[in-house]
Amino acid sequence: DLGPVPDAFYDLSIDLAHMHHKVLKKFSWKFGDFLHGAMHSEHDHREWKQKVNESFIIGYHKSLKCAKKQILILVRKYAIEFFKRPVLAPIQKYIVPLIKEVIDPLESSIPEPIRDILDISGMVQA
Secondary structure: OOOHHHHHHHHHHHHHHHOOOOHHHHHHHHHHHHHHHHHOOOOOOOOOHHHHHHHHHHHHOOOOOHHHHHHHHHHHHHHHHHHHHEEEEEEHHHHHHHHHHHHHHHHOOOOHHHHHHHHHHHHOOO
């Protein structure tokens, strides 16, 4: 077991792949929308190569704007995760089992409907 940090890298790589997919999707939609509008406009008399190039640039800039926002969100999230995961791993490994030993007898003495509402084991895990 390599610990919690490689798990954070794995989660980050999955989130980056998902973000990359969203950015490429945004680019393709924006490029297509602007190209369609340029090609079907009766008042636009530019050459088709110029229409394609400008639509490409507009789609690229729109997707970059989306990418910047998504990357800032990921950086903020994983900056916190890289500090939080190494601290939480020992707590989950050593302290939570000790707390469960104390909480389990108390939880079994609580009636079932109230136990479902309180979710004491869920509180201990959080």
